Amino acid sequence: MNERPAGLWPSPEREAAFHAWAQGLRQPAGLAWETLAPASADASFRRYLRVQGEGGSSFIVMDAPPALEDVRPFVHVAGLAQAAGLHVPRVLAADEGQGFLLLDDLGRELYIDALRDPARADALMRDALQALLRWQQGVPASTLPAFDEAVLREELALFPEWCVQREFGITWTARQQQAWQQLCDRLVASALAQPVVAVHRDWMPRNLMACPGRNPGLLDFQDAAAGPLTYDLASLLRDAFLSWDEAQELDWAVRWWQQARGTGLLGEAFEADFGEFWRALEWMGLQRHLRIMGIFCRLKQRDGKPRYTEDLPRFFGYATRVALRYAPLKPLLALLEPMSGQAVGRGFTF
Secondary structure, three states, X not given: OOOOOOOOOOOHHHHHHHHHHHOOOOOOOOOEEEEEEEEEEXXXXXXXXXXXXXXXXXXXEEEOOOOOOOOHHHHHHHHHHHHOOOEOOOEXXXXXXXXXXXXXXXXXXXXXXXXXXHHHHHHHHHHHHHHHHHHHHHOOHHHOOEXXXXXXXXXXXXXXXXXXXXXXXXXXXXXXXXXXXHHHHHHHHHHHOOOEEEEOOOOOHHHEEOOOOOOOEEOOOOOOEEEEOOHHHHHHHOOOOOOOOHHHHHHHHHHHHHHHOOOOOOHHHHHHOHHHHHHHHHHHHHHHHHHHHHHHHHHHHOOOOHHHHHHHHHHHHHHHHHHHHOHHHOHHHHHHHHHHOOOOOOOOOO
């Protein structure tokens, strides 16, 4: 195997471990390891490398240091999703102990890039909605970890620690802390009242691939769990990096809801009332956005990745809009305003 340029691997030990694994692979034949090059990275400690094969084919190597990442959930969920007829990378070779996987390459065009073309956006989103329904119907939630109350509260706790305290240097009073806990209680109760399905947890345009004829390709599903029905739809419609006007969000949400009726997924309350479904989706989205604000600030403050906080204004906008709409969420407005810089007023519609 030819040596790669310096800097491709984080350490000589990691590079040696990879070479020892790669040299033992016999299938697929014709892998040109000298072409190995970075493909992408994410907010975790996983990295992705692309290697060329025979006939113009290419493959992806996942590099997940076992002390920091566990590839076994990825392998498990990939099998479940493939069995459900979803377009996911096949795991062609694996060394779970060392944290190396060889995967199909689903291409180079992310949904988030393709969606910026107005002529393609609606068809792409409809494909994503249909695939989401297939995921929720076909991936058995019983085989996944529980996305339960403890996890929901742990995620919400990221916001006051990393966004409020670390990023903005704000210390809440006892009254503000009480208001926050009451808000968390309401969001958690709403989430736990929903039907339980398989939840991808990051069903968003950065983790979907534009694959003509097989839209979308799914990535980054290793954190899948059994959790609230609306979580993934909220992730898709109110993305961390791409926003739509509310009329468009509602149009796509109604389309998904209409397709889901009669499948047994919705439960009695959501089956009968889109308004109740939409309220639950908005509250679920708020829980998720508060969590992501905490994560983005942690990436900056702890991990030295400041670029993620550039999107904080989008999240303050999402959160303010939802808190303005629902009277039980009113206490959040006063907590957000010192950070968001937005002058918020009264404006409840429910």
